Amino acid sequence: MSSDASDAPGPRGAAGPAARTGTGYRAVFAVREFRAVFAAHVLSLLGNVVAQLALAVLVLRETGSPLLTALAFAIGLLPYALGGTLLAPLADRFPARRTLVGCDLLCAVCVAAMAVPGVPTAALLALRALTALVAPLFTGVRAASLGEVLHGDSFVLGRSLLRLVAQSGQIAGFAAGGLLLAAVGPRTALAATAAGFAASAAVLRFGTRERRPPARERTAGGAGALPADRRVRALLGLCWVPPVFMVVPEALAAPYARQIGTGPAGTGLLLAAMPLGAVAGEAAAGALLGPAARERLVLPAAVLLPLPLVAFAWRPALVPALAALVLTGLCAVYALGLDRWYLDAVPRELRGRAMTVMSAGLMTTQGLGMAAGGAAAEWAPPHAVVAGAGLLGTVCAAAAAWFVRMCPVSRIE
Structure with missing residues (x-):
């Protein structure tokens, strides 16, 4: 788990301890x-x-x-x-x-x-x-x-x-x-x-x-400002919405593997594909791209994240299915720039609360996404549910991205 190290973060672009010792x-x-x-x-x-x-x-x-x-x-x-x-x-x-x-x-x-x-x-x-x-x-x-x-x-x-x-x-x-x-x-x-x-x-x-x-009176007084701020709400929406649909193929990995006849081995590969894409994409973006380039990726990558799942409409064999899941994982790179936007949107005295809300909401919405995918698979074949999640997810992610774009870059005071 973790902790801290300097008295106050500097403004955007300020050089902190890490910035003085190198890059990346x-x-x-x-x-x-x-x-x-x-x-x-x-x-x-x-x-x-x-x-x-x-x-x-x-x-x-x-x-x-x-x-x-x-x-x-x-x-x-x-x-x-x-x-x-x-x-x-x-x-x-x-x-x-x-x-x-x-x-x-x-x-x-x-x-x-x-x-x-x-x-x-x-x-x-x-x-x-x-x-x-x-x-x-x-x-x-x-x-x-x-x-x-x-x-x-x-x-x-x-x-x-x-x-x-x-x-x-x-x-x-x-x-x-x-x-x-x-x-x-x-x-x-x-x-x-x-x-x-x-x-x-x-x-x-x-x-x-x-x-x-942080100062206790500022913390208590600012409690209502966090959910009330439009920019914070928009960023939380962008954080939570794409993963709701991203987890559906994970929830249905075993049924889909059975559907295409690959068994437990296929289930394991399907579960590993998306994390593999996420690790590769984030590591490459963190090592090769600067802050501005990573922030330019936020909105397009968030919108594109669920889109490869639409390929499941054609009930792909194992290798094409894995490719679609790796592509979805790669788009999770949008979280890199989103982290910085969210940090900038909340004051220091509310950061602990803001990050707790972000984390709790992310895990909760992912759990709901898994449950919804499983429930839908009671009525439709797994490949159709995953494809539907990809289509609906793209629409919802686009709406969340539009909301972020429409909200001014501001900071709760």
Whole structure:
């Protein structure tokens, strides 16, 4: 997980610590505090992935119920909306490092409790829900504090690196988690995960600076300004709308693989294709393009993101389907420039809250997109649902992009 590093971010284009040490991703890693944030992020990410997998295996072994096993996965997403709503006001109330370390320690305690033999299934699910409940607070505070650690374009590249790790870490984490479970069993894997969360807390505690929270009266007084600002609403819409449709082929990967006769191997490839495109696109844009070029990509890439999914109307074989999903993943590069616009749109004292809302809304809308895709597939074949998501998503993304274009570039005061 993460934290901060200078007293106040400079204006657009201001040189921060990273800007003085070089350019691109190398400059970001030159900042000592970001290295600590990055290491903690890797530890907590792997912990979440392994805990999710180990809990599902444990629940299946204890109950034999596919429904409860699926719930063990889903419960990692379901509390996001509640956590984002209830905990967002806390994001700017306390020093960032203290909040991040506290979230990590709470996760360590919850996962350690899951590893205790004899814990009832209901308690296991409740403990998992509690770790998910604090996730949007943690993610929002980390994103806001990154604006203190990194200035200007380095903030955008830092956020990009954390996203790249999240995309790659899910694939590697599930693979490594499967090997770990085969070697030591789910309870031991959960105990190791708890140790990982504790290590993340230690890295943040000793590798980052503590900073005073923003002025409390400004934070409380500006609470209503965040959703009321048209520019912020437009940017949140652009952040949330394209992913709603982007996740539909992931939700229907297994049914579509069965439809075209590729089985479990095809399911795995279909699930990996979009993250692969997202990692390749974001890494290339972050390394090769400057800030202005990345910002020019935001609106066209957001609109084009769902469009390749329309190709599923022709029920493509595995290779063309993978190509369409990789193209969709490549368009996720729009998030790079969008991050900078969003950071510029909110004042420092509301950043924690703003980032918490963004994170919680993104996870919630993706969950809704998956649920809607699954429900539609009860009435229509998977390829038609994915194609419909591509067509409708392109229209909705275009509307969201138009709304951003129509809103003035301003900042909440």
